[in-house]
Amino acid sequence: MTESNNISNSRPSDITFITHPACLDHRMTDHHPECPERLVEIMKHLEKQPFFDSLNKVEATKADRKWVETVHPAGYIDQLEGIAPQHGLIMVDEDTAISPTSMDSIWYAAGAGMNGVDAVLRDKSRVAFCATRPPGHHAEPRKAMGFCFFSNIAIAAKYALDHYGLERVAIIDFDIHQANGTIECLKDDPRALVCTSFQHPYYPNSHWYGLPEHIVNMPIDEHSNGDFMRNAVNDIWEPALRIHQPQLILISAGFDAHRQDPMATVEWETRDFAWLTRWLQNIAYKYCGGKIVSMLEGGYSLAALPHCVAAHLGIFADDEKANLLSRVKHQ
DSSP states (O other): OOOBSOGGGSOOOSEEEEEOGGGGSOOOSTTOSSOTHHHHHHHHHHTTSTTGGGSEEEEOOOOOHHHHTTTSOHHHHHHHHHHOOSSSOEEEETTEEEOTTHHHHHHHHHHHHHHHHHHHHTTSOSEEEEOOSSOOTTOBTTBOBTTBSSOHHHHHHHHHHHTSOOSOEEEEEOSSSOOHHHHHHHTTOTTEEEEEEEESSOTTOOSOSSOOTTEEEEEEOTTOBHHHHHHHIIIIIHHHHHHHOOSSEEEEEOOTTBTTOTTOOOBBOHHHHHHHHHHHHHHHHHHHTTOEEEEEOOOOOTTTHHHHHHHHHHHHHTOHHHHHHHHHHTO
């Protein structure tokens, strides 16, 4: 499933696809929606896609602790390591559990985002996608919650800003649940624009008022469809991105707004995620040469999720302009 964990020696490719077998080892309670089968079904479906062979498949490395500590205090990390059980499960909130094999998954999921930043900012690929779990966008600096332990996308953002010296990045979170953790981790860093869509009112029902200008909420009405989303994106996110002019786009790619998903009551179709991906790709070309790092967040319908991920990656793979630019660049 993987070819190399050394990104600097990877072959040039339009898309770097990052995962790790350890991400299948994190397990919570029986019948929990955030389950290993999410990745299993994604991989089974992607392997049937015409673009799959062209992906540069990379095995994630564990996150460097010093970069995790730019988002999470050392005491929180130590506490998380310390409560990981030898047997059974420990509940860290009412719907988030840690098992004996969870910590490796947690470290690899955070590391994948950093690997994606490396791939894109070292010009090995124009896009990186991280097919990892557990997700991260609900994890606050000192609090695991909502299936999340480390704020993977915030760690990747800090890495891009502080290791590569970027001045501005944008995080676009189209999960149906608000990116409260991403907001809490980055609310004091105006270098990172955070745009988050979510069904409102809905979990976690926080981070709504009194936020700085670089945090942009986009509430989605219950039972609304893709047309509602398109209008909101153009009215709310586009002006914020125009002002910020990011040098890198980071995507928290949650697919639980799909009409088949059990975790929400919004009526998006697979084609709506494809439209949104194309829109974000055009934004990336406008401001940062098409550079995108996308990380899997939610999406809990095992029937719909693989198709949504394939549509997301398919937009990147089928972009003739990007393919032409890549071929010229690497000749």
